[in-house]
Amino acid sequence: MTDETAWTIPSVAIAVDLAVLTVQSGQLRILLVRRGIEPFLGALALPGGFLASEDEDIDTAAARELAEETGLASEQLHLEQLRTYGAPDRDPRRRVVTVCYLALVPDLPLPVAGGDAQAATWVPVDKVLRRGRALAFDHKKIIADAVERARSKLEYTNLGTAFCPPVFTVTELRTVYEIVWGQRLDPRNFHRKVTNVENFLEPTGEQSTKNGGRPAMLYRRGSATVLYPPILRG
Amino acid sequence: MTDETAWTIPSVAIAVDLAVLTVQSGQLRILLVRRGIEPFLGALALPGGFLASEDEDIDTAAARELAEETGLASEQLHLEQLRTYGAPDRDPRRRVVTVCYLALVPDLPLPVAGGDAQAATWVPVDKVLRRGRALAFDHKKIIADAVERARSKLEYTNLGTAFCPPVFTVTELRTVYEIVWGQRLDPRNFHRKVTNVENFLEPTGEQSTKNGGRPAMLYRRGSATVLYPPILRG
DNA sequence: CCAAAAGTGTTATTAATACACCCATGC
DNA sequence: GCATGGGTGTATTAATAACACTTTTGG
Numbered sequence: 093m094t095d096e097t098a099w100t101i102p103s104v105a106i107a108v109d110l111a112v113l114t115v116q117s118g119q120l121r122i123l124l125v126r127r128g129i130e131p132f133l134g135a136l137a138l139p140g141g142f143l144a145s146e147d148e149d150i151d152t153a154a155a156r157e158l159a160e161e162t163g164l165a166s167e168q169l170h171l172e173q174l175r176t177y178g179a180p181d182r183d184p185r186r187r188v189v190t191v192c193y194l195a196l197v198p199d200l201p202l203p204v205a206g207g208d209a210q211a212a213t214w215v216p217v218d219k220v221l222r223r224g225r226a227l228a229f230d231h232k233k234i235i236a237d238a239v240e241r242a243r244s245k246l247e248y249t250n251l252g253t254a255f256c257p258p259v260f261t262v263t264e265l266r267t268v269y270e271i272v273w274g275q276r277l278d279p280r281n282f283h284r285k286v287t288n289v290e291n292f293l294e295p296t297g298e299q300s301t302k303n304g305g306r307p308a309m310l311y312r313r314g315s316a317t318v319l320y321p322p323i324l325r326g
Numbered sequence: 327m328t329d330e331t332a333w334t335i336p337s338v339a340i341a342v343d344l345a346v347l348t349v350q351s352g353q354l355r356i357l358l359v360r361r362g363i364e365p366f367l368g369a370l371a372l373p374g375g376f377l378a379s380e381d382e383d384i385d386t387a388a389a390r391e392l393a394e395e396t397g398l399a400s401e402q403l404h405l406e407q408l409r410t411y412g413a414p415d416r417d418p419r420r421r422v423v424t425v426c427y428l429a430l431v432p433d434l435p436l437p438v439a440g441g442d443a444q445a446a447t448w449v450p451v452d453k454v455l456r457r458g459r460a461l462a463f464d465h466k467k468i469i470a471d472a473v474e475r476a477r478s479k480l481e482y483t484n485l486g487t488a489f490c491p492p493v494f495t496v497t498e499l500r501t502v503y504e505i506v507w508g509q510r511l512d513p514r515n516f517h518r519k520v521t522n523v524e525n526f527l528e529p530t531g532e533q534s535t536k537n538g539g540r541p542a543m544l545y546r547r548g549s550a551t552v553l554y555p556p557i558l559r560g
Numbered sequence: 561c562c563a564a565a566a567g568t569g570t571t572a573t574t575a576a577t578a579c580a581c582c583c584a585t586g587c
Numbered sequence: 588g589c590a591t592g593g594g595t596g597t598a599t600t601a602a603t604a605a606c607a608c609t610t611t612t613g614g
Contacts, residue, residue, distance in 0.1 A: 102380035106338045106412075106423055146336035146421050150412035176410040176425045178340075178384035187380050189340055191410045191423070263593075281577065283594065305592025306584040321575070324555065497566075515604065517567065539565025540611035555602070 104178075107190040108153045109140030109231075111174060111238035112162065114214060115255045115271050116199045120242075121214040122235055123161060131184050132228035136220075138235070139212060140190065154193040161212055162200060170196040170254040174238055182230050194238045196254035246272055248322035250292060253313040261300050261308035262286060262293075273325055285323060291316040341424040342387045343374030343465075345408060345472035346396065348448060349489045349505050350433045354476075355448040356469055357395060365418050366462035370454075372469070373446060374424065388427040395446055396434060404430040404488040408472055416464050428472045430488035477506055482556035484526060487547040495534050495542035496520060496527070507559055519557060525550040 112123035124136040139161045143153050151173070155166055171193055178189035217239050220227065227235075245251045246269055253260070255268045266282045286292055293311040301307040346357035358370040373395045377387050385407070389400055405427055412423040451473050454461065461469075479485045480503055487494070489502045500516045520526055527545040535541045 101339045101376045102382075103337060104340045104377065104380065105335045106340065142335045143338065146338065147414045148336075149414055150410065150423065173409060175407055176384065178425065180381045180383055189384065189423075189425070191412065261593085278578070279592090280579080280594070280596095285576090287594095301585070303592060304586060304590075306594075308593055321558065324576095495566090512604070512606085513565090514567070514569095514606080519603090521567095535612070537565060538563075538613060540567075542566055558603095 102187070105142060105186060105188045106150070107140055107142050107188050108150055108157060109138040109190045109192045109234065110154060110157055110161065110195055111138060111192060111235060112158065112195040112197060113217070113238065113242055113255075114197050114199055115268050116214055118267075118271060119216040119218070120239070120272050122217050122220060122238070123212050124215045124220075125161075125212045127228055135226050135228040136215065136231075137228035138192070138231050140192075150191050154191075158193075158195055162197060164197055164200070168198065168254075168258055170194075170251055174234070174241060177230055177234060179230065192234050192238070194241055196242060196251055198255055198257050243272055243325070247324055248319050250313060250317050250319060256313075259296055259298070259310045259312055261310060263308060265293075265311075269323070275325065282323075289316060289319055292319060336421070339376060339420060339422045340384070341374055341376050341422050342384055342391060343372040343424045343426045343468065344388060344391055344395065344429055345372060345426060345469055346392065346429040346431060347451070347472065347476055347489075348431050348433055349502050350448055352501075352505060353450040353452070354473070354506050356451050356454060356472070357446050358449045358454075359395075359446045361462055369460050369462040370449065370465075371462035372426070372465050374426075384425050388425075392427075392429055396431060398431055398434070402432065402488075402492055404428075404485055408468070408475060411464055411468060413464065426468050426472070428475055430476060430485055432489055432491050477559070480506055481558055482553050484547060484551050484553060490547075493530055493532070493544045493546055495544060497537075497542060499527075499545075503557070509559065516557075523550060523553055526553060 110123070114121055114123070123139060125139050127133055127135050127137050139157060141153075141157055143150070144156065148156075154173075155171060158169075158171060159165060174192040174194040176189060176191045180187060182188065182190075217235060220232065220235055221239070242251070252265055252268045252272070255272070256264055262283050263279065265286065266277055266279060269282070270277055291314040294314040296310045296312055298310040299307040300310050344357070348355055348357070357373060359373050361367055361369050361371050373391060375387075375391055377384070378390065382390075388407075389405060392403075392405060393399060408426040408428040410423060410425045414421060416422065416424075451469060454466065454469055455473070476485070486499055486502045486506070489506070490498055496517050497513065499520065500511055500513060503516070504511055525548040528548040530544045530546055532544040533541040534544050
């Protein structure tokens with residue numbers, strides 16, 4: 093930080109945008125809102141906004157936006173800073189630098205479209221990334237970065253469990269991996285791997301009999317947040 | 327991004343700070359400047375500054391600051407965004423959000439203290455992180471994040487070579503790993519690992535005879551930027 | 561010759577992969 | 588019983604770890 097004085101500092105607006113990912117109906121999906129004003133009127137965009145006040149912390153702003161859009165508080169959910177995007181022409185109106193956050197959430201009943209928030213919808217990321225028309229600003233690039241971050245974090249952390257309900261089976265967790273990575277995993281080897289890593293899964297003692305076949309053990313997320321050795325995609 | 331209009335947007339200053347790491351004299355070191363004004367007068371701080379103009383891209387601003395401080399251009403050097411720090415009270419004067427960048431550079435002749443830049447010095451990160459007094463703002467935390475990012479990136483990328491000169495030996499590269507990780511590595515296994523990964527190192531055909539003992543083959547950084555399987559710290 | 565550093569070979573251990581097989585439920 | 592999904596055992600392969608040993612220089 094240099095010693096330049098305040099009068100030399102250009103005026104720049106700071107926004108906070110959210111890339112909220114979930115696994116729903118066998119797809120990796122992202123929460124998007126339809127823009128109601130120009131620019132990019134009618135285009136899909138990441139939910140977000142400007143700081144609520146000059147005193148609001150940016151992490152707090154992200155958590156607030158997330159609660160407004162999904163109704164979720166910070167428990168059973170993961171929120172981390174992704175990256176800051178600050179190309180000078182990314183917003184045609186004025187200079188806006190946006191601090192983007194990545195959130196991983198379980199399959200929610202639905203995003204509640206209430207209050208002043210726009211109606212939000214879950215959109216498959218495959219569709220967004222392949223035919224990326226109708227995406228506002230540089231949000232397609234942001235989504236690509238968010239998805240890559242999520243994919244890589246599944247390799248060496250327990251964040252796959254953020255997509256699961258509080259109590260889940262090994263198969264549910266494996267399905268999350270398969271959907272996020274777009275790749276089949278051997279059920280038997282995956283089972284052994286995640287159950288052998290110390291404190292990765294915490295057995296509840298309960299069983300799930302929801303599907304046909306032999307009942308599955310139910311687990312909670314364990315205390316181990318890192319997975320060593322990692323599960324590599326290959 | 328919401329549809330709030332500009333008059334609701336709080337005014338926040340955006341800074342760009344640099345965590346420039348190098349390996350020098352057997353230590354991992356970071357480039358720091360001594361502050362000449364309040365607040366934190368006389369304390370060590372990361373080099374950085376505000377955007378040069380309202381039209382300057384933040385990545386460009388980081389590259390410009392880096393060139394000003396080190397004289398290095400973007401070749402034979404790595405520069406990536408680290409994280410954005412935006413706690414409301416991190417600067418007592420006014421609200422400042424800083425976008426921090428991580429740079430990895432080879433052992434330079436010296437940082438040139440010329441023009442309007444303050445005199446910069448290389449400070450061992452161990453010293454900074456252990457007895458972190460005299461660090462301005464939240465820069466100690468930023469440095470800790472930068473070091474952890476650098477350490478983890480050595481595991482699965484070729485960024486260790488960013489600390490090396492354009493042409494280097496396997497032993498020089500291993501020494502970089504040992505210093506950054508603070509851990510000894512088996513010379514033989516390391517050699518086999520990095521020379522076996524396809525396109526990780528590009529042989530020059532030349533040999534180095536600088537040290538005693540058998541001359542070492544000289545390599546350039548290869549085209550492979552990711553290391554699979556990774557070299558894990560354990 | 562000796563010391564020092566570079567590099568190869570070899571073995572043991574560990575982890576990943578592939579797949580046969582058994583287990584426990586619903587119907 | 589039979590289909591279905593859950594879970595274990597095991598052989599194969601690949602990667603890591605540990606270390607003996609050879610190579611090539613300088614003195």
